[in-house]
Structure formats: C-alpha cells, structure tokens
Amino acid sequence: MTEREGREFDAIVVGGGLAGLAATRRLAAHGRRVALVEKRDRLGGSSAMSGGWFALSGTTLQRRAGVEDSDDLFLADMSETGGGYADEALLEALVHRQANAVAAIDRAGAWTDELKVSAGMTVARAHLIRIGDLLAHLENEAVAAGAMILPAHAADGLVTDGSRVVGIRSERGVLVANSGVVLASGGFSRSRELLELFVPDQADAMPYGGVGNTGDGLRMAWMLGAGLADVGHVAGTYGQHAETNDEEHELLTANYLGAILVNLRGERFADESESYKDLGSAVLSQPGRMAFQIFDSVVRARSKPGVPLSDMERLEELGHLVSAPTIPALGRELGIPPERLERTVAQYNGSVSGRHDDPLGRTGLVNGVGALVPVATGPFYAYPAVTAMTSTFGGLSVAVDTSVKRVDGSRIDGLCAAGEVVGGFHGASYMTGTALTKALVFGIEAADAIALG
Ligand SMILES: Cc1cc2nc3c(=O)[nH]c(=O)nc-3n(C[C@H](O)[C@H](O)[C@H](O)COP(=O)(O)OP(=O)(O)OC[C@H]3O[C@@H](n4cnc5c(N)ncnc54)[C@H](O)[C@@H]3O)c2cc1C
Structure with a gap:
C-alpha cells in the first residue's frame, strides 16, 4: 500500500x-x-x-x-x-x-x-x-x-x-x-x-x-x-560530559559506585546517593553549572565496559577522564585549590570510617543502599560533568x-x-x-x- x-x-x-x-x-x-x-x-x-x-x-x-x-x-x-x-x-x-x-x-x-x-x-x-x-x-x-x-x-x-x-x-x-x-x-x-x-x-x-x-x-x-x-x-540528569554529541551519550554515575561530587571550589554540595535528577538540579546551581565525580582506583576497578552509566573505559578513550597520582595533583589538573580538595576528601573519608556523621547525610552508594568506600587508593580520577536534559x-x-x-x-x-x-x-x-x-x-x-x- x-x-x-x-x-x-x-x-x-x-x-x-x-x-x-x-x-x-x-x-x-x-x-x-x-x-x-x-x-x-x-x-x-x-x-x-x-x-x-x-x-x-x-x-x-x-x-x-x-x-x-x-x-x-x-x-x-x-x-x-x-x-x-x-x-x-x-x-x-x-x-x-x-x-x-x-x-x-x-x-x-x-x-x-x-x-x-x-x-x-x-x-x-x-x-x-x-x-x-x-x-x-x-x-x-x-x-x-x-x-x-x-x-x-x-x-x-x-x-x-x-x-x-x-x-x-x-x-x-x-x-x-x-x-x-x-x-x-x-x-x-x-x-x-x-x-x-x-x-x-x-x-x-x-x-x-x-x-x-x-x-x-x-x-x-x-x-x-x-x-x-x-x-x-x-529536571535534568547529572553526569554527562559537556562535549558529548548526539550519537553517543556519555552519562556516568561513578557516584553510585563510590565517587563523591565536588564543585569548582573543591566542595561537596549534595548527598551523592540521591537520584541523578535531584543531583542535576543541585549541579545547576553550582559555579560553572558543573561538578566533578572524584574517585580512586578501587571505584575505577568497578567500571563495566559497554554498560551504560558505568563505562569508564569509553570515557577514558574519549579523553574525558582525568587522572593523577595524588589528590592535590588531581586538584591542580582540574583547577581546583589542591588543599581544599584534599580537606574535602579527608572529611569524607572520616565519615566513611565512622569518625563522624556525613554533614550531607550520605549513608550509602545509591539511594541509601550499598557500603561506602573511602577515596583513598591512588591513582585518583575525576570526571567533569554537567546536567543534561535527557528526558x-x-x-x-x-x-x-x-x-x-x-x-x-x-x-x-x-x-x-x-x-x-x-x-x-x-x-x-x-x-x-x-x-x-x-x-x-x-x-x-x-x-x-x-x-x-
Ligand atoms: C541519553 C539518554 C539515556 C536514557 N536512559 C534511559 C534509561 O536507561 N532508562 C530509562 O527508563 N529511560 C532512559 N532515558 C529516557 C527514555 O529514553 C525516554 O523517556 C523514552 O525512550 C521515551 O520513549 P518515547 O517512545 O515516549 O519517546 P521517544 O523515544 O523520544 O520517541 C518519540 C518520537 O516522536 C517523534 N516525534 C516528535 N514530534 C513528532 C511529531 N510532531 N510528529 C511525528 N513524530 C514526532 C520524535 O522524533 C521521536 O522519534 C534516557 C534518555 C536519554 C536521552
């Protein structure tokens, strides 16, 4: 017909x-x-x-x-x-x-x-x-x-x-x-x-x-x-590189695997286990409307090649993952005050080890579920990401x-x-x-x- x-x-x-x-x-x-x-x-x-x-x-x-x-x-x-x-x-x-x-x-x-x-x-x-x-x-x-x-x-x-x-x-x-x-x-x-x-x-x-x-x-x-x-x-979804094209999305939720999110000042600003839509709104009000997913080699090893939201290999291939041997060196790579980033990571690690409660209320990897890990074992990584209006x-x-x-x-x-x-x-x-x-x-x-x- x-x-x-x-x-x-x-x-x-x-x-x-x-x-x-x-x-x-x-x-x-x-x-x-x-x-x-x-x-x-x-x-x-x-x-x-x-x-x-x-x-x-x-x-x-x-x-x-x-x-x-x-x-x-x-x-x-x-x-x-x-x-x-x-x-x-x-x-x-x-x-x-x-x-x-x-x-x-x-x-x-x-x-x-x-x-x-x-x-x-x-x-x-x-x-x-x-x-x-x-x-x-x-x-x-x-x-x-x-x-x-x-x-x-x-x-x-x-x-x-x-x-x-x-x-x-x-x-x-x-x-x-x-x-x-x-x-x-x-x-x-x-x-x-x-x-x-x-x-x-x-x-x-x-x-x-x-x-x-x-x-x-x-x-x-x-x-x-x-x-x-x-x-x-x-609300938009947090976790996409600013240079992503329409052919292949670059969403990563390393935060659900153990990463923390920091802004351009090197500060955390949200409970990283929340929905990426809520994080999307939080990131839109940060300086430069972006945030880094910061993690260590333990979380890097949790990457799943080919699996959307968890594929760090692909982002590395695209040159969108930043790495450095120490947290201060990572801060310098990212243009974040290195001592501020070091303090943020140390504070977070203190809450993971139970020395104090997390001031942002994070108790799990995602939605309160899953055991937290410290950001402690180098090399260290950062994924710079913005909020994308995916849906x-x-x-x-x-x-x-x-x-x-x-x-x-x-x-x-x-x-x-x-x-x-x-x-x-x-x-x-x-x-x-x-x-x-x-x-x-x-x-x-x-x-x-x-x-x-
Ligand atoms: C990068 C990305 C990742 C996502 N990942 C997930 C995920 O893993 N899980 C999940 O649940 N959701 C995810 N979503 C959201 C999900 O993909 C969408 O909500 C869902 O696919 C919508 O399906 P749909 O059929 O309603 O619309 P679409 O698949 O968008 O189809 C709508 C179609 O209508 C056509 N159209 C529009 N206007 C007209 C018109 N006037 N006349 C004729 N045709 C028209 C459009 O061109 C389009 O082809 C993601 C979205 C994106 C962008």
Whole structure:
C-alpha cells in the first residue's frame, strides 16, 4: 500500500520511539490498519539514544541473582521517589501490567545479564536491555503484521469531528483514524521555550534526547483542553560530559559506585546517593553549572565496559577522564585549590570510617543502599560533568487506560497517549528505568484501549 492510497486507517500513532513502536506493533497484531508517523527521517527518538535500563520487579534475572523484590516494593519505591506527587493509580497499573513488557523483551530476545540498584531503588531492579534489538524487533513485527511506517512525516495537529479525535494533520494533508490516535511523540527536552515556561531553573541544562522531541504532542493535546501532570518537577540528569554529541551519550554515575561530587571550589554540595535528577538540579546551581565525580582506583576497578552509566573505559578513550597520582595533583589538573580538595576528601573519608556523621547525610552508594568506600587508593580520577536534559518526565494527564484527560478530568474521546509525552508516573523525582518501562507498557496499553476498548 502506498501512502497516497492509504489515507484512512483504524489508528494513527504519532512518534516512532519505544512507546509508538509498541503501540503500532500491538495494533497491527490486533488486525487493525495502523500508520505510524515519525517527524524525523529515522525512527528511534530518545529510546534509541537511551541507556536501555528498564525497571522491572519479580523477573527471572532477579530470582537467579537472589534479589528479593516484589510488586509492592516496586510500587512503594516509586511512590517514595516521587515524593507523594505521582498518581498512585498509574503506578499500580505500571506494576501490574509489566508482564506485557517482559513478554515483548522475551520475544525480541533482548535481555542481558546486567542487573543493578540505581536511582530511586532499594533493591537491584534496573535491567539492562539491548534497546536497539527491542526497537528493531517491534518495528519488524509491526511491518510484518501490515503496519505502515511513515518517516519524515511530522504531525502538526489533531483533527476532530466536534466531539472526538478522528485523525491527524500534517503538511501532507490529513490522515484519518477511525478508532483513535495515539500520541507517542516523546517529551520536550529539545524545547527551550517549554522548559522556560515550566521549569525556568532547568532551562540551562545541556539540551539532549531525541532531536524531534520539542513537545509537539503536548501542544496538540492542549489545543483540545488536555490537562498536565508533573511538569513543574521536570529536571535534568547529572553526569554527562559537556562535549558529548548526539550519537553517543556519555552519562556516568561513578557516584553510585563510590565517587563523591565536588564543585569548582573543591566542595561537596549534595548527598551523592540521591537520584541523578535531584543531583542535576543541585549541579545547576553550582559555579560553572558543573561538578566533578572524584574517585580512586578501587571505584575505577568497578567500571563495566559497554554498560551504560558505568563505562569508564569509553570515557577514558574519549579523553574525558582525568587522572593523577595524588589528590592535590588531581586538584591542580582540574583547577581546583589542591588543599581544599584534599580537606574535602579527608572529611569524607572520616565519615566513611565512622569518625563522624556525613554533614550531607550520605549513608550509602545509591539511594541509601550499598557500603561506602573511602577515596583513598591512588591513582585518583575525576570526571567533569554537567546536567543534561535527557528526558522530561512530566506531561499530559492520562487515565490508566491511556486516554488523555482534559483539565476538568473528562476524557478526550479518540485520543490516547503513552511514553514521555505523559505525566503522572514520576511525581517529584525519577527512578532509573521507569521511563522505558512506562513507554513499553503503556504503548501496548494504548493499542489495547483503541483496539478492544
Ligand atoms: C541519553 C539518554 C539515556 C536514557 N536512559 C534511559 C534509561 O536507561 N532508562 C530509562 O527508563 N529511560 C532512559 N532515558 C529516557 C527514555 O529514553 C525516554 O523517556 C523514552 O525512550 C521515551 O520513549 P518515547 O517512545 O515516549 O519517546 P521517544 O523515544 O523520544 O520517541 C518519540 C518520537 O516522536 C517523534 N516525534 C516528535 N514530534 C513528532 C511529531 N510532531 N510528529 C511525528 N513524530 C514526532 C520524535 O522524533 C521521536 O522519534 C534516557 C534518555 C536519554 C536521552
């Protein structure tokens, strides 16, 4: 079927990242005529750039590793991380429907053996998935089941018949969706205008994430009276080199392996075990809006080549890791007063050895979990990093079946949304892996809502 012949569909999906591909594949598997429109000339969005960590509970990998997790603990950790602001009904739906995500990863054969504790978790729940394999598999299955994929096709409006959404508009005309439209257009990490509107204190974070992610879906749904959730809590992620390009992210969380964070004055300023989103905000208010991850050879040996967030080898290859035989020499390399850095490290080591409490309240490697180690065994290392706006975890207000809700709570008929365009799942902060899990679980859910609802 050519594009010209096929202007009428059962469903249209806007955006070709994980949420959009999951929705398209599922709609096609339900036997629905579906088209996916993607603004850019290739699919993938932020999903393809991501680290590939998924938050999941009760998995085979966890059982094999002896990790005791449960749906209740997953739920409690997400509520706690969100500071009570997240929508409990959405969190429960995510936990209860994660089996659909597990099945999709199974089908794609995209599991790895990597499992770890990361931001917002009290147990090892971050599963590393080969995200490229998963996206390719979803696309292949969707196309094989008859879905039409239309790259370089930016939606710029929703079409209604007065009471329900019945299609999308673009430069090329209208595509009709008789049963519904799924907005899966990602967040607004590339829109300075929207960042300044919602979170002006974050607008100076390094722009990152899918280049097409300028909040188009948000604006289209606003035009129809959609409500918003969590947008005021959007925050950048700390841990990326200032010279990173779009092809390969350089996020490192050596702090979760035992590093401390110091600013240009050589001072610590935050509990390094907190979520990298909270650290992102803290770093934006430091001099030069940057901080060094400082660690020793013990932490350096914890590097995992090829594993996103823990790969120090790659950063060394890129020339972005600094090293020196002593802490004062490291300070001189970094342009930090050497005696100040030495004092900061000595104070920290004193709290690790139990001589005094840590003034910043750090009690563990990540989220209070894991035994601290002193910064004591040379050579010593520093990774200079900034806050990057990788994802915007606030967005459209939705019901558990992904229907978009108006500001008064009523549903916009014919309009579903999934993935980063949606808010309500994260509240005030963010657990690693919940963005990808939410995109996959609710992309599938949106398809079910349209096909079966
Ligand atoms: C470097 C990096 C690392 C990350 N690591 C992780 C991680 O390990 N774990 C995790 O959970 N999350 C992670 N995230 C966040 C996560 O990747 C995203 O939240 C998630 O992939 C969003 O999926 P999505 O399908 O909603 O959006 P995307 O994957 O961004 O897809 C949206 C698509 O919609 C397209 N689009 C936009 N506007 C239009 C329009 N008008 N018409 C048509 N198409 C449009 C975009 O071009 C894009 O292709 C990371 C993000 C980045 C940038």
